[in-house]
Structure formats: C-alpha cells, structure tokens
Amino acid sequence: MVDIASRVYNHHWKIDPIVRSLIDTDFYKLLMAQSVFRNRPDTQVTFSLINRTTAIPLAELIDEGELREQLDHIRTLSLSRGESTWLRGNTFYGKRQMFRPDFMEWFEGLRLPPYHLERVGDQYELTFEGNWPEVMMWEIPALAVLMELRSRAVLKEMGKFELQVLYARAMTKLWEKVETLREVEAVRIADFGTRRRHSFLWQDWCVQAMVEGLGEKFVGTSNCLIAKNRDLEAIGTNAHELPMVYAALAGSDEELAEAPYKVLADWHEEHEGNLRIILPDTYGTRGFLDNAPDWLAGWTGIRIDSGDPAEGAEIAIDWWRARGEDPTQKMVIFSDGLDVDKIVELQAKFAGRVRPSFGWGTLLTNDFRGLTPEDSLAPFSLVCKAVEAEGRPTVKLSDNPRKAMGPEDEVARYKRVFGVGEQVAREVVV
Amino acid sequence: MVDIASRVYNHHWKIDPIVRSLIDTDFYKLLMAQSVFRNRPDTQVTFSLINRTTAIPLAELIDEGELREQLDHIRTLSLSRGESTWLRGNTFYGKRQMFRPDFMEWFEGLRLPPYHLERVGDQYELTFEGNWPEVMMWEIPALAVLMELRSRAVLKEMGKFELQVLYARAMTKLWEKVETLREVEAVRIADFGTRRRHSFLWQDWCVQAMVEGLGEKFVGTSNCLIAKNRDLEAIGTNAHELPMVYAALAGSDEELAEAPYKVLADWHEEHEGNLRIILPDTYGTRGFLDNAPDWLAGWTGIRIDSGDPAEGAEIAIDWWRARGEDPTQKMVIFSDGLDVDKIVELQAKFAGRVRPSFGWGTLLTNDFRGLTPEDSLAPFSLVCKAVEAEGRPTVKLSDNPRKAMGPEDEVARYKRVFGVGEQVAREVVV
Numbered sequence: 022m023v024d025i026a027s028r029v030y031n032h033h034w035k036i037d038p039i040v041r042s043l044i045d046t047d048f049y050k051l052l053m054a055q056s057v058f059r060n061r062p063d064t065q066v067t068f069s070l071i072n073r074t075t076a077i078p079l080a081e082l083i084d085e086g087e088l089r090e091q092l093d094h095i096r097t098l099s100l101s102r103g104e105s106t107w108l109r110g111n112t113f114y115g116k117r118q119m120f121r122p123d124f125m126e127w128f129e130g131l132r133l134p135p136y137h138l139e140r141v142g143d144q145y146e147l148t149f150e151g152n153w154p155e156v157m158m159w160e161i162p163a164l165a166v167l168m169e170l171r172s173r174a175v176l177k178e179m180g181k182f183e184l185q186v187l188y189a190r191a192m193t194k195l196w197e198k199v200e201t202l203r204e205v206e207a208v209r210i211a212d213f214g215t216r217r218r219h220s221f222l223w224q225d226w227c228v229q230a231m232v233e234g235l236g237e238k239f240v241g242t243s244n245c246l247i248a249k250n251r252d253l254e255a256i257g258t259n260a261h262e263l264p265m266v267y268a269a270l271a272g273s274d275e276e277l278a279e280a281p282y283k284v285l286a287d288w289h290e291e292h293e294g295n296l297r298i299i300l301p302d303t304y305g306t307r308g309f310l311d312n313a314p315d316w317l318a319g320w321t322g323i324r325i326d327s328g329d330p331a332e333g334a335e336i337a338i339d340w341w342r343a344r345g346e347d348p349t350q351k352m353v354i355f356s357d358g359l360d361v362d363k364i365v366e367l368q369a370k371f372a373g374r375v376r377p378s379f380g381w382g383t384l385l386t387n388d389f390r391g392l393t394p395e396d397s398l399a400p401f402s403l404v405c406k407a408v409e410a411e412g413r414p415t416v417k418l419s420d421n422p423r424k425a426m427g428p429e430d431e432v433a434r435y436k437r438v439f440g441v442g443e444q445v446a447r448e449v450v451v
Numbered sequence: 452m453v454d455i456a457s458r459v460y461n462h463h464w465k466i467d468p469i470v471r472s473l474i475d476t477d478f479y480k481l482l483m484a485q486s487v488f489r490n491r492p493d494t495q496v497t498f499s500l501i502n503r504t505t506a507i508p509l510a511e512l513i514d515e516g517e518l519r520e521q522l523d524h525i526r527t528l529s530l531s532r533g534e535s536t537w538l539r540g541n542t543f544y545g546k547r548q549m550f551r552p553d554f555m556e557w558f559e560g561l562r563l564p565p566y567h568l569e570r571v572g573d574q575y576e577l578t579f580e581g582n583w584p585e586v587m588m589w590e591i592p593a594l595a596v597l598m599e600l601r602s603r604a605v606l607k608e609m610g611k612f613e614l615q616v617l618y619a620r621a622m623t624k625l626w627e628k629v630e631t632l633r634e635v636e637a638v639r640i641a642d643f644g645t646r647r648r649h650s651f652l653w654q655d656w657c658v659q660a661m662v663e664g665l666g667e668k669f670v671g672t673s674n675c676l677i678a679k680n681r682d683l684e685a686i687g688t689n690a691h692e693l694p695m696v697y698a699a700l701a702g703s704d705e706e707l708a709e710a711p712y713k714v715l716a717d718w719h720e721e722h723e724g725n726l727r728i729i730l731p732d733t734y735g736t737r738g739f740l741d742n743a744p745d746w747l748a749g750w751t752g753i754r755i756d757s758g759d760p761a762e763g764a765e766i767a768i769d770w771w772r773a774r775g776e777d778p779t780q781k782m783v784i785f786s787d788g789l790d791v792d793k794i795v796e797l798q799a800k801f802a803g804r805v806r807p808s809f810g811w812g813t814l815l816t817n818d819f820r821g822l823t824p825e826d827s828l829a830p831f832s833l834v835c836k837a838v839e840a841e842g843r844p845t846v847k848l849s850d851n852p853r854k855a856m857g858p859e860d861e862v863a864r865y866k867r868v869f870g871v872g873e874q875v876a877r878e879v880v881v
Contacts, residue, residue, distance in 0.1 A: 024454045182663040186626040189619035196616040233612040 036087070038094045039169045039221065043131065044104050044245035046161040047215050049257030051108070051245065052296070055124045056263070058154045060287050066156050066266060067409040070147040070163060071426070073449060074401035078143030079167065082174040085140060091166045092136050095159075100129050107249045114295050133159055153410075157262065160405040164216040167403055168387070172219050175397045190392050191219075195227055195385070198361045199234035208368050209378045210235065211256040212242035213356055214386030217400055217451060224386045228253070231385075243380070256380070258298040258324065259288060262407045265303060265417055269410040274438050282314060289316065298354060299323045302420045304439040306333055310340040318344035322352025322376070328420025328447065330355050330363070334371055348375050356380035358450035360388070383451035400451045421447045466517070468524045469599045469651060473561065474534050474675035476591040477645050479687030481538070481675065482726070485554045486693070488584045490717050496586050496696060497839040500577040500593060501856070503879060504831035508573030509597065512604040515570060521596045525589075526563050535559055537679045544725050563589055583840075587692065590835040594646040597833055598817070602649050605827045620822050621649075625657055625815070628791045629664035638798050639808045640665065641686040642672035643786055644816030647830055647881060654816045658683070661815075673810070686810070688728040688754065689718060692837045695733060695847055699840040704868050712744060719746070728784060729753045732850045735871040736763055740770040748774035752782025752806070758850025758877065760785050760793070764801055778805050786810035788880035790818075813881035830881045851877045 044051075057064070072079055100108075105125065113119040120128070134151040136159070147167075149159040176184060202208060212231065218224040228247050231239040241254030248255040264281040271277040281303060289297065297320040301309040306328065318341060325333040334355075338348045353375045355367055364379050371377040389398035406426065407415050416427030416435045422444045425432060435441075474481075487494070502509055530538075535555060543549040550558070564581040566589070575597075579589040606614060632638060642661065648654040658677050661669040671684030678685040694711040701707035711733060719727065727750040731739040736758065748771060755763035764785075768778045783805045785797055794809050801807045819828035836856065837845050846857030846865045852874045855862060865871075 022454050022457045024452050027452045180663050182626070182660045186622050186660075189622040189626070192616050192619035193623055196612070196619070230612045230616075233610050 036090045036094060039091050039166050040095050040098070040162040041221075042104065042246045043098050043100050043128075043133075043158070044108070044249065045165070045215075045221065045247075046158065046245060047213075047243045047257055048113075048245050048248070048255040049243065049259055050158060050161060051120065051128075052257065052292075053259055053263060054128075054154050054157060055120060056259075056287060056291060057157065058124050058127060059291075061266070061270075062152065062154055064153040064266065064270070065151065065411055066153045066407050068149045068156050068159055068163075068405055069408045070145065070167065070403070070405050072144055072401070072403050074403070075144070077171070077401045079171065080140045080145050081143045083145075083167070083170045085138070085145075088145070088166070088170060089138065091170065092138070092163070095162050095166070096133050096135075099132060104246075104249065105129055108245075111255075113255055116294075127154070131155065131158065133162075136163075147405075148408075153266065157407070160262075161216050163405050164403055165218060165221070168217050168400075169220045172389075172398060175393065187389075187392055188223075191223070191389055192226070192230070194388060194392075195230060196234065198385075198388075199230060201361050202364065203235050203238060205238075205365055205368050207372060208238050208364065209240050209376075210238060210364065211240050211378070211380050212244065212247075212385055213256075213380035213382040215244045216405075217383040217403060218386035219389055219398070219400075225250075227386050240378070258292075258296055259284075259300060261300065261303050261326075261417055261419075263288075264300075265415040266407050266410040268304070268435070269407075269413045269415045274434075277435070277438050278312070281309060282312075282317070285317060285320075289320075295321055295352070297321045298352065300326060301337075302327045302333070304416075304418045304435055305441040305444075306336055306420050308440045310336065313340075315344060318346050322354060322378075324354040324356055324380070326357045326419075327424050328357075329445070330357060330367060331370055333420065334367075334375065334377075338375060349373065350376070352376045352378055354378045354380055356382065358382075358384070360384040387451070402449050402451055418444075420444065421449070423447065423449050466520045466524060469521050469596050470525050470528070470592040471651075472534060472676045473528050473530050473558075473563075473588070474538070474679065475595070475645075475651065475677075476588065476675060477643075477673045477687055478543075478675050478678070478685040479673065479689055480588060480591060481550065481558075482687060482722075483689055483693060484558075484584050484587060485550060486689075486717060486721060487587065488554050488557060489721075491696070491700075492582065492584055494583040494696065494700070495581065495841055496583045496837050498579045498586050498589055498593075498835055499838045500575065500597065500833070500835050502574055502831070502833050504833070505574070507601070507831045509601065510570045510575050511573045513575075513597070513600045515568070515575075518575070518596070518600060519568065521600065522566050522568070522593070525592050525596070526565070529562060530559050534676075534679065538675075541685075543685055546724075557584070561585065561588065563592075566593075577835075578838075583696065587837070590692075591646050593835050594833055595648060595651070598647050598830075599650045602819075602828060605823065617819075617822055617828075618653075621653070621819055622656070622660070624818060624822075625660060626664065628815075628818075629660060631791050632794065633665050633668060635668075635795055635798050637802060638668050638794065639670050639806075640668060640794065641670050641808070641810050642674065642677075642815055643686075643810035643812040645672075645674045646835075647813040647833060648816035649819055649828070649830075655680075657816050670808070688722075688726050689714075689730060691730065691733045691756075691847055691849075693718075694730075695845040696837050696840040698734070698865070699837075699843045699845045704864075707865070707868050708742070711739060712742075712747070715747060715750075719750075725751055725782070727751045728782065730756060731767075732757045732763070734846075734848045734865055734869040735874075736766055736850050738870045740766065743770075745774060748776050752784060752808075754784040754786055754810070756787045756849075757854050758787075759875070760787060760797060761800055763850065764797075764805065764807075768805060779803065780806070782806045782808055784808045784810055786812065788812075788814070790814040817881070832879050832881055848874075850874065851879070853877065853879050 134155050137148045139146045149156045228242050241256040243257045263284040267284050268280040271280045323337045334353050341348045359381050383400045387400040414428050416431045564585050567578045569576045579586045671686040673687045693714040697714050698710040701710045753767045764783050771778045789811050813830045817830040844858050846861045
C-alpha cells in the first residue's frame, strides 16, 4: 500500500536536502571545535573552498540557485535533542562526557554563520568568515553539498533502470573491495569518507556493507550521524587546521616554529589514549619529528596523510626507536588517498612492526570511477581550508608539494623556518 | 513512515507464494489450451517433471513441505475479474477477441487439478493427470515453483548486503547484455524466460530493464501477468506438446506421420498472421519440411528450438525457396538456449535474408552463473512435459538427441516413421 501521508508530506519539500543534521560531519570537527572553543574561541578565520581538480567546471555543472538553497538549508539546522543526548551520553574512545557541558551548550545554540558565494569563470568562490568555532563547522557540509550536487547534476540525465544499474555496479565494486579486505588478517579499517562522498545515502550504504562484510575489521566511521544511526564507533582525532591557524597567529619565526607543538600541547591536556595521534605533515614530517619534544613520542600513534605512506611510517618507526619507544605498540593511521591495493600492501608491510590502521576516505564512499561515460562521476579533489586567521594568510606545506597552499613568500618563509628541503611531488588522487 | 496495515497484513501469510495468478504463465499455453479445449477437450494426459540436470539434487535442496505448500497454493488460484477482462478485451497480435467466450467461461471456472508428488532418491517425481486442457496449465507454474524454491534454498544462507550485492551483480550482468543488444541494428527480442526464471520479481525486473534499455527492439513478453501489469505485448504461438499428444493418439504409422500436420491444420483454421509460426523440430526439422503440405509454406515463419540454429534457418530458407516463397518476408524465431553472443551472431547472419526474431529465455531471466560460490544459482535444465496421452507414451525427437524423450522402442519407431537419421548431439545449456 502507498503511504499517502508520507507521499503528501513529501510534496512540501522545496528541495531534497543534502545535509540534514549538524552532526552529519566528521567526529574530529567536534573534538577540534571543543578545543578551539576552549582555547581560541574569538579567533577570526576565513575558510575557503578550493577545487584542486580545475578540469571539473563546478559552476557549469551546478546551478547557483540550487547551491544556495542547499547552503541556506544548512543554516537552518540546529542540534536536535536526540543528537545532543547522543553526544552528551555516549562513550567515545572509552571515555564518558567527552564533550563538556559548556561546549554542549554552545553547540546546542549554534547556527552556521553566513557564507559568501560568487561565480568566477567556471568555478565557485565560496568562503566563510567569522569566529573560528562556528566557521570551522562549515567545512564538511560545504564539501558534501558540492560533491553531491555534482553527482546529482550527472545523475539527472539518467533513466530509472540505468540509475539502478549504476548503483548496482557501484555496490558490486565496493563489495569486491570488501571481499578482498576481509581476507586480510587483523586489518583495521574506518570510514573517513564523509567530505568527498558521492552522496549521504551512498555513504550510509557503504558503511553498512562494511559492517556486514568486514565484521570486527571495520572499526567505525568518522561520520557522527551515521555512527549514531547505525550504533557504531565515531572515529577521529585532529586535522591540519589546528597547526595552520596556530601558525598563522604566530608573531615571530620562533613562535611559528613552536606553533605545531603548542597545538599538541593543548591537545595533550585534553585527551588521552587513542585520541593522542600525531599529525606530523603540516610543515614536513621529518623536521616536525626531529624537533618534537620528548613527551610527544609517548603518544599513542601517528597519522600519515601525505607523501609516500611507507616512507612516512618508516620515518616514524625510526623516530620512536631513537626516542626509546617500542614501535610495535604504536598505532600508525594511514589516511591519504587509500584504496584496497594500498591497504593490503601497507598492512603486509607494517603488521607486527607497528599497529597499522586505515582511514579509508574518498575511494570508499565515492568510487564511481569507470561507471559512467567520460567518467563523469569520478571523484575529484575538493577541499575547504582555513585560508586566513586574524587577517594573516595560512600556509600548509605537507609532504607532497602538490598539496601545499598559501602565498608564495609565506610558503618560502615556512620552508625556511621548518627546514623543509626538496620534496617529491606525488599525484593527488582525491 | 512504516505502513502498519501492510506490515500487519503480511503477518497473515503462511507462505510467500511464488505463483500468485493463473496468468503468470506463457501466453502460448492459453492459445494452445483454447485449441485443445476446442479440438481434444477430453483427452486424458499425464504431464511429468523431468530434471535433465541430475547433478542438481532437487529433493536435497527443497523441503517437500514447502513444495507442497506452493503447489497447494496454486490450486487455490482462479482467474480474477481484471485478468479475465484483460484476456477478453485486449488486442493480441492485432486481433480482438482472441479468446472466445466459451473458452473464457471455462477458464474462469478453472482450478488446477491435483498433483502427485513423491521423493525418489535426491529428486522429486511430480506428475499431473487428467483432462488435457486442465493438466497442461500446470506446466509453467510447476517449473517456476521448482526453480524459485531452488533459488530460495540457496539465498536463505546469505546476509542482507550479500544479497543486495548478488542482485546488484545480476543487474549489472543483464544490463551489460542490454547495452550490447541495443547497438544491434533492427534486432527484435522477446522475453521467453518464465518457466526457468530465477524468481517472479527478477523476471519482472528484467522485463522492465529491457523496456527501458532496448526500447522498440524489445517486442514483448511471453508472460501474461507481466504483459498485463506492464502494458506490454504478450508473445507466443505453439509448442511441442501439441504434436507430441496428437502423435501419441495416432492409431497407425500412417496417422502418426500425419499427426504433426494435423496439429497445424487445426491451428491454421484458428489463427493467422504472426501466430502462424511453424515449430518443425518435434520429429526432425528436415523430414518435417520435406513432407509438409504446400499450404504450410505460406505461413508467416518458423521457430528454431533445437539443433544448430544457423543450420535450421538455412534449411528453412532452402525449403521456402523450393516452395516458391520469398524467405526475406519470412519470420525466423530463434528460441533455444540463447544468450547475447548467439543473438548478435544470428542477427548478423540472417538480417536481410529473413526477418529474424529472438525468444530469449533462461539466460535472460536466470543468468546467475558465476555469481555465487560453486555456481549454486546457475540455471539448470528442468522441463515439464506430456509423457502420456490416453495411456500411450509420448515421444519427442527434436534436432538434438540429448533433448529426445520417450520409451526406446517408441523412439525407434518414430525415427523410422519420420525418416530421422544420424543427429548431432549438442550440449543442452538450459
């Protein structure tokens, strides 16, 4: 029987909203927001959308009116009672009351601040300005909206059965990956694919397929809404935006050199155990580790997010040994452009030498490569980054010069301060 | 919203019925039933299930109780008012009132007669006895029930996402066939896959995918229920059971030799146009055509259902030429074990020389080959045939000795009467 009430209710929607909840975001955004809320609440920042795949003419594909409608809808969202209860009452990484009452009160009152949207050529300029804790919450929904509107633009030309077969193919493709991964002994994989997912429903499907297909080898998802709805672990620690903004705020080269460690000192006070994961590549992994204080070597692990991942892990292993730590007890989270082959290879190489773990992103939740003519649904490299803090430009170097960002003179200054020499350029997959 | 009423209503089902309508059957069964109803209504016949793929232990896979429940459910079915209206009011092959009032009245009162079911080793013996018009209506539902119970037996071991991916793979597989076929100029394809389908829902999906994917190249389905529900042409003419029973009833070798032509003489009186399709292979195509009366050469076309299909078509072309007919105006319907490669090959070979057409069966509606471990869902060769008429055994020779059936001495007699010599054995695919 048709549920007439549902059908009639659905008439009322003016749009089909892409982001329907403030916790349809990465768990680490909330952890970082709490840290920022506590330590730097009034910092004025600008976040900006950057399409690193300029061959995708987003402004040609996506109607500006539709984009505005979706962004406007996000501005109407607020934390629901059930979402708040979940954040307040849940155990995250074995800890109760991860989110403190003052932060929760702030979050319950949060509405996302205005955005600035302008078409420039065949791309959009989309920026967000204001207090750091508010502005930072735009990153994930903004990316998810752009990614999904691009998907919809391609899908709207397709017939009903053509669509069903498209998803059938995508499901088959993912399931073949799952079938490969479940044969890999003791592998640990989390979903990190919210930001560049094909769509919300597709991410939700992928996560559930991982639950059934991988069992305990699937350790959770970075997406809070999906973690809540599917009763899974929410996964995540911290990201580049913390050192990037701290660095931009530094008054001198000395303060700049200290900024990345200051971030982790603040983090150290707040978190323990599996939340103490070093993200060392913002201004070059090797220099960061060489100059790191000893207490950092006691942290639980490291996340490798750029450069050659095996090389990054070897650097970390050598560093832990040099600091008298036992690498076999350390967690190494690989999270850069992963797909099955790379996961299998890295697990084989590092199992037993460290505790490897995988944050699988875009090629989990958006691998539509080869499924449409001219590869019109292939994922692409879209990011939303802090570009300014208190009027000063931010800089990211990373271990791959193609992921670097910031004004040329500032990049040169950072390279000098952090002692970054020659770097090997690597293709940015997604 | 959950439709509570639907959910509660579904609690009441003791089984999930496989066959839910008396017109969930092949269109030609109804055409033949009408012919039999008119010409031989009181003939006592026995139909029997024959599993030609003895490697599939049906009685091991399928619970006897479940099988009985499904067969019992079929015996509760009667023609609904809407089904009757569709049969009475529709245009079939351009003709109104294809089914005459006396036949419709009989059909409206029909309930299927009892069945006899016995387990013998790892197979079932399933037979139906009684008046020909009633018993013949068991063929298609009996096959569909056995095929789908076998599918269910395999599927019940699978997880939810594993199941979804299985169907995703099957959809992808079918769609790739559709994508190949839609590039074939002027090809004409019908669904002939009811009897050995994976399941009803799957056949229904396949038909709808063909509608969207092939457009006018898809000419209809042999399944009356799907034709009705999806507003498609119902397709079909006549089958081996007519000459087999007529032949069994023959009192002498002379009458036996005449029996196949008597069938078509009766048919000739009743039908015209595209319904005048010769099925020549019951007792060998070559002999049948050599000895055929001239009026048969005037028929619209021929159906090739065993032997080498290209050779069968060439024999028909030569025969038409010898009888002064223009083969380019004749329809040749290929219907034996077709899959895409064979369709493409035959279309290329015969387009322009005749009007080729394809009755695509099991590898349309049940191609799950290679989709499960040990190929546990691969289709197999199950038939339900008239084995006796008025206590006398029936015989089928066909153009492939592996499809022959009947007692040895009778097979020998038929071969002599119909002048069938050496035959080339060909693998029976499905």
